[in-house]
Amino acid sequence: MASVPISEGFERRLCVAPMMAWTDRHCRYLHRLAAPRALLFTEMITANALQHGPAERLLRYDPSEHPIAIQLGGSDPALLADAARQAADAGYDEINLNVGCPSPRVSKGRFGACLMQEPELVRDCVAAMHAAVSLPITIKCRLGVDDADSDDLLDRFIEITRAGGCDVYYIHARKALLKGLSPAQNRSVPPLQYGRAYRLRERFPDLCFIINGGIETNEQVREHLTRQDGVMVGRAAYHNPLRLAGMHALIFGGEPADSHALLSGYRAHIERELAAGTRLADMTRHALGLFAGSPGARRWRRLMSDAARLRANDIGLIDEALEMIEPMAA
Numbered sequence: 614m615a616s617v618p619i620s621e622g623f624e625r626r627l628c629v630a631p632m633m634a635w636t637d638r639h640c641r642y643l644h645r646l647a648a649p650r651a652l653l654f655t656e657m658i659t660a661n662a663l664q665h666g667p668a669e670r671l672l673r674y675d676p677s678e679h680p681i682a683i684q685l686g687g688s689d690p691a692l693l694a695d696a697a698r699q700a701a702d703a704g705y706d707e708i709n710l711n712v713g714c715p716s717p718r719v720s721k722g723r724f725g726a727c728l729m730q731e732p733e734l735v736r737d738c739v740a741a742m743h744a745a746v747s748l749p750i751t752i753k754c755r756l757g758v759d760d761a762d763s764d765d766l767l768d769r770f771i772e773i774t775r776a777g778g779c780d781v782y783y784i785h786a787r788k789a790l791l792k793g794l795s796p797a798q799n800r801s802v803p804p805l806q807y808g809r810a811y812r813l814r815e816r817f818p819d820l821c822f823i824i825n826g827g828i829e830t831n832e833q834v835r836e837h838l839t840r841q842d843g844v845m846v847g848r849a850a851y852h853n854p855l856r857l858a859g860m861h862a863l864i865f866g867g868e869p870a871d872s873h874a875l876l877s878g879y880r881a882h883i884e885r886e887l888a889a890g891t892r893l894a895d896m897t898r899h900a901l902g903l904f905a906g907s908p909g910a911r912r913w914r915r916l917m918s919d920a921a922r923l924r925a926n927d928i929g930l931i932d933e934a935l936e937m938i939e940p941m942a943a
């Protein structure tokens with residue numbers, strides 16, 4: 614397992630992937646309950662938005678979310694350095710640069726996956742952030758883009774960007790196709806090539822590689838961790854937080870949290886947030902998978918789809934669900 618020394622005081626053996634519109638601070642609160650030692654990621658936040666938008670709101674998180682990495686999008690070294698400073702001041706534990714998003718809007722802004730074709734620019738971005746803050750600056754990328762996806766080009770990307778001061782790479786183990794596929798298709802159509810990610814780990818033994826893409830079961834986690842420094846899980850964690858809890862127990866030991874513990878912990882967050890004016894639906898939507906695969910799954914989803922009660926911010930919904938779980942657990 615990991616031979617790269619861990620100096621930051623947190624581990625990356627289990628990471629929850631950055632997911633736009635999904636891994637907001639409410640979702641991360643829930644994931645933290647399921648996985649107390651996982652490294653959590655924000656959604657991608659553009660350097661531009663931090664410069665010109667509601668920075669305080671964008672940077673907000675709960676202290677329980679530590680360790681937490683902020684994922685930045687951008688390709689202007691000076692702007693990214695400013696964003697990194699803001700993130701460091703806000704107390705984030707790591708700054709991650711998005712070099713994997715294939716969306717046309719993102720490519721048009723010259724960031725995301727298209728940057729794999731500009732390793733020198735990525736190096737300069739990393740170096741600028743590295744000079745601005747003392748946090749680890751890491752990269753999340755693909756195996757390649759379009760036809761530029763050979764092992765040689767990938768090695769070159771790592772060689773060049775590490776010179777900027779990156780020594781941790783999260784590898785979404787498939788290439789991105791920048792034309793013709795939607796972002797969702799780009800997460801399933803190009804085939805996963807775990808072997809190529811494993812090869813990187815052998816080729817650059819002094820760097821840290823976290824593998825991402827299609828990881829759904831404890832068996833897969835166990836297998837990857839014999840070849841990589843950590844796993845990053847996205848959709849499986851979101852759609853089924855209990856599965857995330859199971860992975861956490863596999864890696865860090867202890868009993869996995871059950872749905873009752875998760876829901877009652879999340880209820881406390883919901884109650885506080887409702888009092889502060891957050892809409893109930895903005896929080897319950899992240900918990901729809903809490904009973905995935907169990908007999909209560911359908912009732913739970915039906916309860917959580919009651920538009921009128923959601924609109925009324927009626928926390929009684931959660932209490933009914935908690936009552937529903939008791940007989941299931943008996």
Ligand SMILES: Cc1cc2nc3c(=O)[nH]c(=O)nc-3n(C[C@H](O)[C@H](O)[C@H](O)COP(=O)(O)O)c2cc1C
Binds near residue numbers: 632827846847848
């Ligand atoms: C709804 C959604 C939004 C995503 N947004 C981001 C993002 O903001 N930044 C990023 O690097 N990857 C993003 N991704 C990709 C994931 O981080 C991850 O690489 C991908 O889903 C593959 O992992 P998985 O098979 O475990 O889900 C997103 C994925 C999903 C499903």
